[in-house]
Amino acid sequence: MTDWLATYMPHWAAVLVAAGVAAGVLVSFVGLAAFLYIWGERKVSGRIQDRLGPTRVGPLGLLQSLADGIKLITKEDTAPDGADKFLFRIAPYLAFVASFAAFVAIPFGAGLVPQPVSTGVFFVLAVLSTEVFGVMLAGYASGSKWSLFGGVREAAQVVSYEVPRSLCVLVPVCVLGTLDLTKMGQQQGGGFWNWIAFHDPFNSAAFVLFFVTATAGCKRAPFDLAEAESELVAGFHTEYSGFRWSVFFLAEYASMFAVSGLAVLMFLGGWHTGFLPFEPTEQFGFWGGSALNAAVFVGKCTLLVVVMMWLRWSLPRLRIDQVMMTCLKYFLPISCGLLVGVGLWQLYLHPLIGAYTKYVLGFSTLLFGLVVFASLFTAKGVAPRRELEGVWAKG
Amino acid sequence: MNLTVVLFAMLAAVTAASAVGVAASRSVVRAAVWLLFTLIGVAGVYFLLGAEFLGAAQLIVYVGGTMVLMVFGVMITNQGPFAVLRTKPVEWAVGGVLAGGLFVLLATASLNFVSSGKTPDDPLPGISPIGLSFLGVEDGGKSYLLPFEVVSVHLLVVLVAAAYLARAKRRVNQVASGKEQGTNKEDTRQEQGVTP
Numbered sequence: 001m002t003d004w005l006a007t008y009m010p011h012w013a014a015v016l017v018a019a020g021v022a023a024g025v026l027v028s029f030v031g032l033a034a035f036l037y038i039w040g041e042r043k044v045s046g047r048i049q050d051r052l053g054p055t056r057v058g059p060l061g062l063l064q065s066l067a068d069g070i071k072l073i074t075k076e077d078t079a080p081d082g083a084d085k086f087l088f089r090i091a092p093y094l095a096f097v098a099s100f101a102a103f104v105a106i107p108f109g110a111g112l113v114p115q116p117v118s119t120g121v122f123f124v125l126a127v128l129s130t131e132v133f134g135v136m137l138a139g140y141a142s143g144s145k146w147s148l149f150g151g152v153r154e155a156a157q158v159v160s161y162e163v164p165r166s167l168c169v170l171v172p173v174c175v176l177g178t179l180d181l182t183k184m185g186q187q188q189g190g191g192f193w194n195w196i197a198f199h200d201p202f203n204s205a206a207f208v209l210f211f212v213t214a215t216a217g218c219k220r221a222p223f224d225l226a227e228a229e230s231e232l233v234a235g236f237h238t239e240y241s242g243f244r245w246s247v248f249f250l251a252e253y254a255s256m257f258a259v260s261g262l263a264v265l266m267f268l269g270g271w272h273t274g275f276l277p278f279e280p281t282e283q284f285g286f287w288g289g290s291a292l293n294a295a296v297f298v299g300k301c302t303l304l305v306v307v308m309m310w311l312r313w314s315l316p317r318l319r320i321d322q323v324m325m326t327c328l329k330y331f332l333p334i335s336c337g338l339l340v341g342v343g344l345w346q347l348y349l350h351p352l353i354g355a356y357t358k359y360v361l362g363f364s365t366l367l368f369g370l371v372v373f374a375s376l377f378t379a380k381g382v383a384p385r386r387e388l389e390g391v392w393a394k395g
Numbered sequence: 396m397n398l399t400v401v402l403f404a405m406l407a408a409v410t411a412a413s414a415v416g417v418a419a420s421r422s423v424v425r426a427a428v429w430l431l432f433t434l435i436g437v438a439g440v441y442f443l444l445g446a447e448f449l450g451a452a453q454l455i456v457y458v459g460g461t462m463v464l465m466v467f468g469v470m471i472t473n474q475g476p477f478a479v480l481r482t483k484p485v486e487w488a489v490g491g492v493l494a495g496g497l498f499v500l501l502a503t504a505s506l507n508f509v510s511s512g513k514t515p516d517d518p519l520p521g522i523s524p525i526g527l528s529f530l531g532v533e534d535g536g537k538s539y540l541l542p543f544e545v546v547s548v549h550l551l552v553v554l555v556a557a558a559y560l561a562r563a564k565r566r567v568n569q570v571a572s573g574k575e576q577g578t579n580k581e582d583t584r585q586e587q588g589v590t591p
Contacts, residue, residue: 012398087428118521119448126451129459133431136466140424148470155467162459179522 022114026103034253035065037302041309048313068246075242082143083239091141092240092247095134099255102127106261107182109271109293110281120181121169124262125162128217131255132158135219135226138248139236150235153320154226158217160327165213167335171206171342172196172266181262185270192274193362197267200357202342207267209335211304214259216323218252221312225320253305260304264297271297402443410436418490421479423469431462448522 005014039054039062046053054061079088104127105120107113117123132154139151175196176184188194197207216223227235237248264270271293273280281289318326345354409432416429434457441450531538 012401015398084422084425087425090428117447119451122455123447123451126455126459129455132463133458133466136463136470137424137428140466140470152467152470155463155470159460159463159467 026100026114030100030103030250030254030257033257034250035069037253037256037305038065038068038249040306041312044306044309045313048310072242072246077242077244078239080143080239084141084143087137087141088239089244091134091138092244092251093134094137095131096247096251096254098127098131098134099251099258102255102258105181106258107185107265107271108297109290110182110186110279111286112271112290112294113182116180116182119179121173121179121184121262121266124181124258125166125169128255128258129158129162131251134251135236135248138240139226142236142239144239146233146238147236150226150228150232150238153228154219154236157223157225157320157323157327158219160324161213161216161223161331164327164331164335165210165217167332167339168206168210168213169262169266171203171335171338172199174339174342174346175199175203176266181265181270185265185272186279188269189272189279190277191362192269192366193358195267195269195272195274195362198358198362198365200342200345200354201361202338202345203267204361206335206338206342207263209331209338210267211263211307213327213331214263215308215311216327218256218259218308220252220256220308222315222317223323224312224317225323228317230317256305256308257301260301260308261297263304264300268300399443403440406436406439406443410440421481423480424466426480427462427466427469431458434458434462 005017008014009017042064043053043061054064057063057067079085102124104114105117105123107116107120135154136151139147139149139154142148172184173179176187178184178187188196192198196203198204219226225235227237229235232238237245240248273292273296276283279289280292283289284292413429413432413436417426417433420426420429434453438450438453438458441447441453528537529539529543531540
C-alpha cells in the first residue's frame, strides 16, 4: 500500500497515511468487536441463566451497547477527592493502549498484518503484559482501599500467570521453529489435522493450558479477583464512572480478542479453514483470499471469546489463594513438563508415529465434537415441574 | 530531514522529558509512571532501529516485570495513602554530579562512535543468528550455553534464598493470644502474595 501511495505523494507522507489508515481500521475493528462482544456477553449470560438478555433496543437487542455507550458518555466524569488525579485520569488509557498495541503484530490473514514483526509472539506477549500496569495504577490512584486491594490482586495474579503462559507458548514454538506469527499460520495450511493443537498430545494440553492462563491474564472469571464484586465492591474500577470506566472494558475485550488471536494462530491453524487444500490468497487473488482469511480468523477468535464467556457464567469465582496456588503449584510444573515432553517428542520419537498421531488426534476430536453436537438433539429435556422441589415439595 | 529522523526526535524528546519527570516528581508511583514512559520511549527507539526482539524484551522485563513489582511493593508496604519522597539538598548535589559525569561519558562515547557502514535500509539479521551462535552451532562450535546456565542457576538460587529469608517467621515460643495469631496469619498471606 505504501508503494502505491508513494506514486501520488512523497514517501514520508505515504508512510504516515498508510499507518494512519491501518490504525484507523484497527481502532474501528476493536471498537466494533467490543460493541458486539458486550452484546454477546449479555445474551450468553442471559441464556445460561434461563432468561432472554437484552431484547428492547434494536433487533434482538443488538443496539444495546450503543444505548449503553450514549449513557456512559453523558455521565459525569468524576474523580474522588482523595485520588491522585493525574494518575487516576491516565490509568484507563494506559490499559487500553497496551492491549490495542498488541494488534500491530497480529496477522488477520496471509500478509494481512499491520507491521510484520519477526518475533511476533514475543512482541504480543510483551505488549499485553504491560496492560496490568494501567489496572494497578487505577487501583493505586483511586485512593480507596477496595481499589487498592483490586490492584494488588491484579498485579500478583497477572505477573504469576505470565510465567506458565509464556512456557505454554514455547511448546508450539518448538514444533514450528519460528516466532513469526505469519509463518506460524502458513505452516498450518491444508487439512485441520495439520493444526498444531493436533500435532502431538503435549501441544493439545498446551493449548488448553494456554487458554486457561490467558483467561486469567485477561482477569476474566473465574479469575476476576481484581474486580470481585462480592468482596471488593467493584475492585480496581470502583471509583470510575462514565467514559473512563468504559475504556477499561474496551481494553478487556480487546485483550480477550488478542489472546484468542494468539491461540488461534499458534494452535488452531490461524486463518486456514482446515478444509481447503490451498492458500486462499494464491487461489482467489489477494483481496478475495484475504477477505476469506480475515473472516475465518475473526470467526475462530470469536468462538474462543464465546468459550471465555461460557466459562465466566458457568464457574464460580476462585479465592485469591486458590488462584495463586493453581498457578504456582500446578500450572507452572505442568507447563515445564509439557516443554520437556515436546522436546523429547520432537527429538526421539519415530517419525512414523508422529505422522499418524495428528490424524488420530484430529479425527478423534472431530468425532467427539460431532457426538456432543448430536447428543444435543437426541437428549430428552426435563420438563419443568412448575414447583420448586425441597421445602415446597409436598410429601 | 526524513521521517526516521523526525520520529527519532519525537521519541527522544518523550524519553528525555519523562526522564526529567522521574527526577522531579516526589510521589514514588508518579516517578514510576514517568519511568514507564522513559522505558517505553527507549523500547520505541529499539523498534525504530528494527531491533524488535530487544524492544519487546525491554517491554516484558522492565515494564511488565520490574515496574509492576516496584509499584506492587509500594502498594503493599505503604503506610499512608500516597508515598512521598523527600530529597535532601546533598542528595541533589551528589546525584547531579553523578548524572553530569555520566552524560559527559556517554556523549563523548557516542560522538567518537565509528559507523559500521550499514545503512538503515539493510535487512537486519534477526534473532536466529544470535540463537545459533549462542548454542555453538555457528562460530566454530564456541558455545555460550554453559556460562548462561551457570548464571541463571545462580539467579534462581538467589531468588529462592530471598524468598526463604523473607518468609513469615514463626516464633518458637508462640504466645497463644488470639490477636497475635491473627496478625501472623495475615503476614503469611501477604508473604504468599509477594513471593512470586
